[in-house]
Amino acid sequence: MNYIVQSPLNAREFELYYDLRYRVLRAPWNQARGSEQDASENTSTHAMILEGDLCIACGRLQKTETEGVGQIRFMAVDPQYQGKSLGKRIVHYLEARAKDEQLREIILQSRENAVEFYKALGYEIVEPTFKLFGEIQHYLMRKQLN
Numbered sequence: 001m002n003y004i005v006q007s008p009l010n011a012r013e014f015e016l017y018y019d020l021r022y023r024v025l026r027a028p029w030n031q032a033r034g035s036e037q038d039a040s041e042n043t044s045t046h047a048m049i050l051e052g053d054l055c056i057a058c059g060r061l062q063k064t065e066t067e068g069v070g071q072i073r074f075m076a077v078d079p080q081y082q083g084k085s086l087g088k089r090i091v092h093y094l095e096a097r098a099k100d101e102q103l104r105e106i107i108l109q110s111r112e113n114a115v116e117f118y119k120a121l122g123y124e125i126v127e128p129t130f131k132l133f134g135e136i137q138h139y140l141m142r143k144q145l146n
């Protein structure tokens with residue numbers, strides 16, 4: 001299947017995009033609707049893959065306080081579509097947008113279960129950081145963009 005990575009273009013697509021974040025990253029920990037969004041949505045770059053009326057993969061690139069360094073957040077792939085290279089497609093899209101913005105490095109906070117995924121894409125662990133919802137260990141990871 002030739003999936004297309006795109007930015008959400010209208011209110012309906014943003015609804016589907018945030019819904020995937022919520023279903024994968026928040027609902028399993030009984031978090032409230034709305035917790036899948038933050039104050040940086042309007043200033044970030046969004047990537048999604050649509051399959052009919054469902055968002056099946058998504059991720060976000062945001063600026064950091066450090067010049068030239070971007071951060072990837074809210075990476076999620078629908079459980080039925082995981083392991084089919086869609087996450088990789090989203091990261092590659094966001095890295096390309098980061099290069100467009102002259103960023104030289106990407107950092108991210110990886111959940112423990114996603115560390116091997118990011119390693120496969122060239123990211124290295126810097127250090128363990130925080131536990132989300134009191135249980136999900138995170139690791140600061142980084143990658144230099146060429």
Ligand SMILES: CC(C)(COP(=O)(O)OP(=O)(O)OC[C@H]1O[C@@H](n2cnc3c(N)ncnc32)[C@H](O)[C@@H]1OP(=O)(O)O)[C@@H](O)C(=O)NCCC(=O)NCCS
Pocket residue numbers: 024025074075076077078081082083084085086087088089109110111113114116117118120121
């Ligand atoms: C983590 C996640 C985004 C990865 O997306 P995905 O579409 O399942 O991963 P991909 O199929 O694109 O994998 C890309 C590469 O990483 C590797 N990889 C992925 N998960 C892996 C794992 N758990 N262990 C080892 N390698 C892994 C794949 O083998 C693949 O390598 P290849 O390109 O050489 O074949 C997705 O599984 C997910 O949404 N998980 C739940 C939510 C989550 O944890 N999000 C991350 C928050 S930081």
